[in-house]
Amino acid sequence: MCGIVAYLGDKQAEGILVEGLKRLEYRGYDSSGAAVCNADGQLNLVRSVGRISNLAEKLDKGHLSGTAGIAHTRWATHGAPVEKNAHPHLDHTGKIAVVHNGIIENFGSLKKWLISKGATFHSDTDTEVIPNLISHFYHKEGQFESGTTNAKKLEMATRLALTELVGTYGITVICSESPDMIIAARKGSPLVLGVGDGEYIISSDAAAIVNHTSRAIYLGDNEMAVVTRDGYITSTIDNIPVASKVEKIEYTLDEIELANYKHYMEKEIFEQPDKIRACLSGRIDLNEGSIKLGGVMDHARELVQARKLNITACGTAWHAGLVAEYIMEELAMLPTEVDYASEFRYRNPIIDQNTLQVVISQSGETIDTLAALREAKNRGALCIGVVNAVGSTIARETDCGVYLHVGPEIGVASTKAFTGQVTVLTMLALFIARRRHMSQQKLHTYLDALNRIPDQMAKILEQNDYIRQTVEPYCDKENWLFLGRGYQFPVALEGALKLKEISYIHAEGMPAAEMKHGPIALITKEMPVVFIVPKCSQYDKIVSNMEEVRARGGRILAVATEGDEDIKKYAEHVFYVPDTLEELQPLLTVLPLQMLAYHAAVIRGHDVDKPRNLAKSVTVE
Numbered sequence: 001m002c003g004i005v006a007y008l009g010d011k012q013a014e015g016i017l018v019e020g021l022k023r024l025e026y027r028g029y030d031s032s033g034a035a036v037c038n039a040d041g042q043l044n045l046v047r048s049v050g051r052i053s054n055l056a057e058k059l060d061k062g063h064l065s066g067t068a069g070i071a072h073t074r075w076a077t078h079g080a081p082v083e084k085n086a087h088p089h090l091d092h093t094g095k096i097a098v099v100h101n102g103i104i105e106n107f108g109s110l111k112k113w114l115i116s117k118g119a120t121f122h123s124d125t126d127t128e129v130i131p132n133l134i135s136h137f138y139h140k141e142g143q144f145e146s147g148t149t150n151a152k153k154l155e156m157a158t159r160l161a162l163t164e165l166v167g168t169y170g171i172t173v174i175c176s177e178s179p180d181m182i183i184a185a186r187k188g189s190p191l192v193l194g195v196g197d198g199e200y201i202i203s204s205d206a207a208a209i210v211n212h213t214s215r216a217i218y219l220g221d222n223e224m225a226v227v228t229r230d231g232y233i234t235s236t237i238d239n240i241p242v243a244s245k246v247e248k249i250e251y252t253l254d255e256i257e258l259a260n261y262k263h264y265m266e267k268e269i270f271e272q273p274d275k276i277r278a279c280l281s282g283r284i285d286l287n288e289g290s291i292k293l294g295g296v297m298d299h300a301r302e303l304v305q306a307r308k309l310n311i312t313a314c315g316t317a318w319h320a321g322l323v324a325e326y327i328m329e330e331l332a333m334l335p336t337e338v339d340y341a342s343e344f345r346y347r348n349p350i351i352d353q354n355t356l357q358v359v360i361s362q363s364g365e366t367i368d369t370l371a372a373l374r375e376a377k378n379r380g381a382l383c384i385g386v387v388n389a390v391g392s393t394i395a396r397e398t399d400c401g402v403y404l405h406v407g408p409e410i411g412v413a414s415t416k417a418f419t420g421q422v423t424v425l426t427m428l429a430l431f432i433a434r435r436r437h438m439s440q441q442k443l444h445t446y447l448d449a450l451n452r453i454p455d456q457m458a459k460i461l462e463q464n465d466y467i468r469q470t471v472e473p474y475c476d477k478e479n480w481l482f483l484g485r486g487y488q489f490p491v492a493l494e495g496a497l498k499l500k501e502i503s504y505i506h507a508e509g510m511p512a513a514e515m516k517h518g519p520i521a522l523i524t525k526e527m528p529v530v531f532i533v534p535k536c537s538q539y540d541k542i543v544s545n546m547e548e549v550r551a552r553g554g555r556i557l558a559v560a561t562e563g564d565e566d567i568k569k570y571a572e573h574v575f576y577v578p579d580t581l582e583e584l585q586p587l588l589t590v591l592p593l594q595m596l597a598y599h600a601a602v603i604r605g606h607d608v609d610k611p612r613n614l615a616k617s618v619t620v621e
């Protein structure tokens with residue numbers, strides 16, 4: 001949830017570190033800091049509370065000179081967001097600095113033990129035990145043979161320290177006595193080593209690397225990279241050599257720039273027609289009437305023979321999973337269960353060799369989703385990833401999968417990832433369905449409708465100004481309801497989540513019929529109710545629910561199918577979407593809700609891309 005950047009090369013590190021942190025700010029933004037080793041072997045440190053711009057301002061006043069450094073942007077877990085808790089953290093001798101993503105669960109006992117050995121602590125963080133533990137082994141009498149270089153001592157001390165840690169970490173380490181070396185290591189928290197021309201950039205996210213190099217090594221779990229000016233060596237933490245593959249970072253700098261948009265969320269909403277086209281490209285073939293998913297082809301037999309499908313995910317990805325539950329049962333006739341990833345392993349999920357486990361994650365790093373994947377794997381399920389971030393941990397640990405190909409998502413509120421996930425899951429359902437029972441003609445109908453989705457999305461986006469004007473007078477309302485049935489129930493949940501996470505308005509999404517079982521008591525003219533009511537099999541029933549709300553003075557906004565004039569009898573405002581097959585409607589109906597949430601947050605004056613308390617990728621349980 002925090003961001004790491006480290007640099008070793010021939011340029012001044014400071015600017016590169018700050019620029020990298022800015023690109024990672026979406027991952028965490030309550031404090032930040034950097035430590036740089038200068039040519040005289042001094043380790044200098046600057047930290048600041050708040051946004052990266054505060055750190056940059058501080059650095060302007062007295063900059064950090066040197067060509068090797070580490071930096072961090074923090075999302076607080078242990079200890080309040082104050083300067084003493086910002087990373088990097090130093091050992092008590094001031095020679096060794098560490099930045100850390102993750103949580104050290106046994107930090108309490110380690111801290112006590114280190115204090116008994118003479119270490120002193122200055123923060124409330126779990127991280128501070130790491131530099132002190134490294135320092136303990138580094139300075140320990142008799143630990144190393146005489147003649148061992150400082151660099152070798154640091155490497156070995158780091159390995160020894162890491163074996164004592166319980167929990168998760170992605171760390172980088174720098175030491176004033178080995179100023180030409182940076183160590184990176186990971187367990188449960190991602191790290192990428194960018195391999196440039198005479199320089200190396202290490203980061204928790206390729207976004208901080210891509211403007212320097214597109215060549216990168218994605219460190220595996222329990223792996224370490226020792227980076228020096230002469231090159232790098234990768235190994236396991238316990239020093240077994242690892243032959244790492246240099247891979248190409250799949251996206252370009254343009255994709256992570258804001259361009260002419262005010263916010264990443266806005267950009268990502270508007271990218272959806274192009275990105276969904278990219279997601280479909282090369283996978284559906286209208287001429288042949290076929291669907292090709294290269295990433296699961298080798299397991300096609302298991303997919304076709306499966307008896308049950310489990311889906312695990314969190315947040316928006318879980319909503320995409322709920323849409324898939326309807327689609328899989330309807331199209332593939334595959335019994336499907338959807339679980340919050342965070343709850344999955346606390347039940348006794350029934351899994352056998354005929355169970356498929358689909359794991360959905362934009363980042364591919366969400367710790368609960370990863371833990372659910374590992375649980376399902378241990379129980380023998382074939383695990384399929386529906387992931388956006390190429391090379392991420394979930395993508396690597398699943399048996400097979402289908403990437404979204406919607407480009408990096410930076411806005412904390414997920415938008416194009418949701419539509420990408422639903423698109424991929426629909427293709428997966430069709431892939432299975434055609435191999436089980438679906439006629440060629442029927443498949444063609446779906447492929448044709450899917451192919452039209454990007455243009456239909458573009459049409460919906462033309463209503464942007466109308467949606468902004470419509471939502472404005474409602475922005476002072478503190479409670480909203482989102483209601484839908486069938487395929488629109490998960491969309492209602494997603495609409496409510498979007499609104500609450502960026503505009504801080506309390507919103508609830510639920511099946512429209514459930515309203516009568518309690519929430520109807522809340523309906524007054526102070527509570528806007530958004531009905532998602534495209535032309536579908538349950539249309540008449542939803543209209544009845546709208547009547548019920550209207551009869552109690554509720555204010556209704558609706559998302560409906562183009563041409564449905566009748567709906568205006570029940571709703572004060574209507575956002576229209578083009579007609580499509582019922583199974584594909586969520587791909588369209590969610591767009592007005594994304595725009596509604598975006599405008600509400602902007603009108604209320606919030607920082608849309610950096611909502612309070614949130615981080616883009618949740619890597620702590």
Ligand code: M6R
Pocket residue numbers: 314315316317318360361362363364365366369412413414415497498501616617618
């Ligand atoms: O990276 P993931 O898809 O695994 O993330 C899951 C959730 O944390 C994420 O969807 C979250 O709910 C978003 N902020 C919603 O907009």
